[in-house]
Amino acid sequence: MVDAILLILREVLEAALIITMLLVMSRKLSIAFNWIVIALALGMLSSWLLACYAYAIADAFDGTGQEWINALLYFSVILSFIVIASIIAPLLFNTPSHVQYLPLTNESIKPYRKLIFCAVFAVGLSLAREVAEIWIYVGGFLHDPNLLQSALIGGAIGVGIGTSLGVITYYLLVFISARAFLNILFVFLVLLCGGLSMQIARQLLQIGILDSATPLWDTSSIINEHSWLGELLYALIGYDSSPNAIQVIFYWVAVMPLLLILLWNGYRRNRTSI
Amino acid sequence: MIFRKFILILLCMSPAISAATVPEFTIEIHDHLFFPSTLVVPADTKVKLIIINKDPTPEEFESYELNREKVIMGGARAVIFIGPLKSGDYPFFGEFNPKTAQGVIRAQH
Numbered sequence: 001m002v003d004a005i006l007l008i009l010r011e012v013l014e015a016a017l018i019i020t021m022l023l024v025m026s027r028k029l030s031i032a033f034n035w036i037v038i039a040l041a042l043g044m045l046s047s048w049l050l051a052c053y054a055y056a057i058a059d060a061f062d063g064t065g066q067e068w069i070n071a072l073l074y075f076s077v078i079l080s081f082i083v084i085a086s087i088i089a090p091l092l093f094n095t096p097s098h099v100q101y102l103p104l105t106n107e108s109i110k111p112y113r114k115l116i117f118c119a120v121f122a123v124g125l126s127l128a129r130e131v132a133e134i135w136i137y138v139g140g141f142l143h144d145p146n147l148l149q150s151a152l153i154g155g156a157i158g159v160g161i162g163t164s165l166g167v168i169t170y171y172l173l174v175f176i177s178a179r180a181f182l183n184i185l186f187v188f189l190v191l192l193c194g195g196l197s198m199q200i201a202r203q204l205l206q207i208g209i210l211d212s213a214t215p216l217w218d219t220s221s222i223i224n225e226h227s228w229l230g231e232l233l234y235a236l237i238g239y240d241s242s243p244n245a246i247q248v249i250f251y252w253v254a255v256m257p258l259l260l261i262l263l264w265n266g267y268r269r270n271r272t273s274i
Numbered sequence: 275m276i277f278r279k280f281i282l283i284l285l286c287m288s289p290a291i292s293a294a295t296v297p298e299f300t301i302e303i304h305d306h307l308f309f310p311s312t313l314v315v316p317a318d319t320k321v322k323l324i325i326i327n328k329d330p331t332p333e334e335f336e337s338y339e340l341n342r343e344k345v346i347m348g349g350a351r352a353v354i355f356i357g358p359l360k361s362g363d364y365p366f367f368g369e370f371n372p373k374t375a376q377g378v379i380r381a382q383h
Binding site for chain 1: 296320322330331332334338339341342343344345346347348350351352353354355356357358360369370371372373
């Protein structure tokens, strides 16, 4: 049962944090929460389809289908995050520091429909990959009711812990000022985009499309991926203690648009205030 | 200099070129155990691992040291490229059965 708890917690942790951050964003921008229902439905449906067609996907493209699908899902989530970052970036500079919630009528959040669409997409596709693995894992115990029961109870505890951590994080963030939260959200989007793009590189390395090289550095003696902190960072921001040069290039390719968006909005803000 | 690096990356992205001389090794999964549990591969060489899951249940091949992770459905096979690796031991495990499914890739000259 402990194995099931750890496996499912690892799978749901990243999705729980993404859902939490986007729900707090929704609250801060006075956007109704009903989009999360569509996002969860999209996640459950797409993950179930991925699990149902797991054999066909694995065999596709000469046995590389799983990696291509994963890379496509990571890429789509990165694009959603870049659009979300481009919409919230002006708010980092325009929002008064004492305001806790912004009204939906605020001129700056006019493209909120695009924001909701991207939030649905990001949550749905993040869940697709992670939950598909849970369906496959639990499906492996269908032949043995005792093992199935143990896996289901372990899974429920794992989901419960992940959800609890999400709820705690929500209440820690919802009471800070809108401006402070949006800054945290932007940093979170940068870290997550970087981590996800390293995962894309890893998929391509795994199928031999890219060639591995000697790792650029090795921080496993400081934070090992086997440690609880390493596991946490791996689940949340795709921490890798010994990345390849190509992974670092992918990291910066994903992070650069976000940094440019930030610089551009800072420049515009300075120009209008002169 | 940048152009040369760009060409090098493009060349690295050609699977037809890079897969032509890659040595292949097979690992099988029986009863949630890896066979062989210690696989010796040449150091400083890109290697193609073929993992055959002979169990009816799925397994996930995972290794932090190798930076690899792949679900292998019951009765299916999967291909994973690893390396070039420096000489040393690189543990891997089955995430769905971590207590029993343990193994090591040993890279040596």
